[in-house]
Amino acid sequence: MTPLAARATASCLRVYAVGLNTFREAIRNKVLYGILAVVVGVNLFALVLGEMSLSEEARVARDVGLAGVSLFGAITAIVLGVSLLHTEVQKRTIHAMIAKPLGRPEFVVGKYLGMAATLTLLVACFAVALAGLLHLQGVPFAGAVVKAVVLGWLEVLVVAGIAVLFSAFSTPFLSGIFTLAIFFIGRVTPELRHAAARARDEWIRRVAEGALAILPDLDVFAISGGEHQGVPVSVHADFVPWSYVGDAAVYAGAWIVLLLIGAALVFSRRDFT
Amino acid sequence: MSAAIVIEGLTKRYRAGLRMRTVNAVASASFEVKRGEVFGFVGPNGAGKTTTIRAILGLIRPTSGSITVLGTRMPDRAVRAKIGFLPESPYFYDYLSARELVDLAGRLAGLGRAERRRRGDVLLERVGLARDADRPMRKYSKGMLQRAGLAQALVHEPEVVILDEPMSGLDPVGRKDVRDIILELRDAGRTVFFSTHIIPDVEAICDRVGFIVGGRVVDVGPVADLLGAKVLGTDVVLRADDAALAALPLTGERTRRVGDLVTVALGADADVGGFLRVAAAQTMIVSVTPRKESLEELFLRWTTSEEKSA
Ligand SMILES: Nc1ncnc2c1ncn2[C@@H]1O[C@H](COP(=O)(O)OP(=O)(O)O)[C@@H](O)[C@H]1O
Ligand SMILES: [Mg+2]
Numbered sequence: 001m002t003p004l005a006a007r008a009t010a011s012c013l014r015v016y017a018v019g020l021n022t023f024r025e026a027i028r029n030k031v032l033y034g035i036l037a038v039v040v041g042v043n044l045f046a047l048v049l050g051e052m053s054l055s056e057e058a059r060v061a062r063d064v065g066l067a068g069v070s071l072f073g074a075i076t077a078i079v080l081g082v083s084l085l086h087t088e089v090q091k092r093t094i095h096a097m098i099a100k101p102l103g104r105p106e107f108v109v110g111k112y113l114g115m116a117a118t119l120t121l122l123v124a125c126f127a128v129a130l131a132g133l134l135h136l137q138g139v140p141f142a143g144a145v146v147k148a149v150v151l152g153w154l155e156v157l158v159v160a161g162i163a164v165l166f167s168a169f170s171t172p173f174l175s176g177i178f179t180l181a182i183f184f185i186g187r188v189t190p191e192l193r194h195a196a197a198r199a200r201d202e203w204i205r206r207v208a209e210g211a212l213a214i215l216p217d218l219d220v221f222a223i224s225g226g227e228h229q230g231v232p233v234s235v236h237a238d239f240v241p242w243s244y245v246g247d248a249a250v251y252a253g254a255w256i257v258l259l260l261i262g263a264a265l266v267f268s269r270r271d272f273t
Numbered sequence: 274m275s276a277a278i279v280i281e282g283l284t285k286r287y288r289a290g291l292r293m294r295t296v297n298a299v300a301s302a303s304f305e306v307k308r309g310e311v312f313g314f315v316g317p318n319g320a321g322k323t324t325t326i327r328a329i330l331g332l333i334r335p336t337s338g339s340i341t342v343l344g345t346r347m348p349d350r351a352v353r354a355k356i357g358f359l360p361e362s363p364y365f366y367d368y369l370s371a372r373e374l375v376d377l378a379g380r381l382a383g384l385g386r387a388e389r390r391r392r393g394d395v396l397l398e399r400v401g402l403a404r405d406a407d408r409p410m411r412k413y414s415k416g417m418l419q420r421a422g423l424a425q426a427l428v429h430e431p432e433v434v435i436l437d438e439p440m441s442g443l444d445p446v447g448r449k450d451v452r453d454i455i456l457e458l459r460d461a462g463r464t465v466f467f468s469t470h471i472i473p474d475v476e477a478i479c480d481r482v483g484f485i486v487g488g489r490v491v492d493v494g495p496v497a498d499l500l501g502a503k504v505l506g507t508d509v510v511l512r513a514d515d516a517a518l519a520a521l522p523l524t525g526e527r528t529r530r531v532g533d534l535v536t537v538a539l540g541a542d543a544d545v546g547g548f549l550r551v552a553a554a555q556t557m558i559v560s561v562t563p564r565k566e567s568l569e570e571l572f573l574r575w576t577t578s579e580e581k582s583a
Contacts, residue, residue, distance in 0.1 A: 096425060
């Protein structure tokens with residue numbers, strides 16, 4: 001192995017150690033099981049709603065199930081993400097870690113990956129619950145729904161990155177508010193585009209343009225019910241092709257890398273006292 | 274060979290409180306820790322010990338000054354592989370067991386699985402946690418956490434061991450265990466730098482000490498030198514009744530009687546020989562002891578003189 005490759009391997013092993021520890025913390029935390037219980041509850045609720053709406057069973061199940069992935073996934077990402085780095089600093093658990101030959105960027109990336117693994121497990125549980133629900137109703141779990149779940153998962157990972165960036169320098173409460181605000185704004189990008197193009201007020205146009213320029217466009221991941229290349233798309237009828245999901249993954253990956261670089265830069269400058 | 278730790282002109286300034294008043298937690302501190310020695314970093318609460326240690330490990334960025342460990346200017350990630358660190362009132366991931374904590378520390382230091390397991394078993398046994406090693410640390414007492422902290426600090430066999438208040442919160446047995454571990458480390462050729470405000474521990478195990486008060490390093494040297502330089506006087510114990518005592522050439526020296534024994538505290542510049550000749554004729558001399566300053570007194574003297582000047 002070349003010296004560079006050896007160093008890269010050692011670095012990856014340290015990131016893995018931090019990630020594994022973070023994942024361990026999450027799965028030993030009772031709150032996570034509370035969220036899982038809520039998700040199962042929501043799916044049962046969807047079943048009941050579907051029964052009441054007779055012919056619309058499958059539609060309701062898909063809508064509620066996918067909304068569950070997106071909403072509970074994002075909420076879990078925010079809850080876990082906003083305290084991810086802050087708690088380490090506040091409880092001083094980071095002191096013994098950073099005293100090891102562990103770089104601060106490695107620590108940030110490891111923490112993020114551990115949380116991403118937790119969120120992935122959670123989304124997988126959502127998907128299994130949704131599949132079970134659809135199966136009960138005799139509807140196949142395929143194509144459009146799988147793509148929608150993958151898109152929802154990508155969005156959750158981006159939201160987690162936003163929360164981690166704030167967590168590198170702010171309190172969980174403020175980080176939560178900022179992240180929720182960005183999540184909300186990121187979801188109304190079609191309306192922002194509309195405002196940027198048509199608003200009569202100069203300032204509104206500018207603000208909308210600015211927001212579009214610097215914030216992630218989360219609507220990319222919640223495409224069902226919207227339009228893609230001028231054509232309406234829906235999980236119930238015509239959905240986006242896999243190539244769209246691939247592009248969305250690249251977009252999500254780019255954002256996550258940017259957010260983690262930002263978090264690592266901020267975190268590297270801090271005093272831990 | 275370079276020293277283990279060299280600190281030159283280290284200053285750390287904090288802004289604190291609503292008015293953002295500046296506080297020099299450490300003010301132009303300079304001292305050296307030699308390889309293979311046990312160095313006690315001694316000072317009252319708030320003196321700047323923890324701040325200095327955090328700067329060495331790169332947890333905080335010094336306002337000015339330089340820190341060199343094993344010949345390399347800090348911060349340096351690779352050098353930290355040769356340092357073991359026990360934080361003050363250690364707090365670790367409480368959902369882990371001590372065994373898992375030591376394993377994590379070993380991973381971060383780049384040890385393989387077999388090595389981690391082997392050293393983990395030995396260390397957990399050595400710090401007296403073998404029986405509780407698999408319980409979550411949430412259920413540990415402060416002393417047990419301290420022991421787990423020592424194990425995670427030593428798993429990669431570091432050349433330089435830095436311990437922040439390793440004996441605080443421990444019972445006498447625990448303190449003795451930690452002292453023994455420090456001496457074992459020295460016997461194995463490692464350097465130990467530890468902070469404390471417990472003086473008997475320093476007298477028992479340190480080769481050299483540094484006093485820090487109000488952010489300033491005020492005195493550094495071998496324990497014997499710091500103490501030996503100052504003879505404060507001589508204590509003479511006599512067997513004498515009040516009449517015999519009255520016949521001695523005393524000029525206001527402090528005396529204390531216990532039964533028929535009298536202790537006379539002669540001053541530093543007293544004519545001890547002259548006094549003893551007279552005393553030998555009048556009474557029976559039981560013992561003669563030069564009175565040296567204890568580390569405790571030295572510590573108190575530094576602390577109060579700095580407080581006055583502050
Ligand atoms: N983060 C901080 N902000 C402001 N002041 C601090 C901070 N950390 C330490 N100090 C101050 O610096 C001084 C030295 O503290 P410390 O190094 O913890 O002392 P010691 O470890 O010797 O008890 C104290 O007066 C403390 O109040
Ligand atoms: Mg301290």
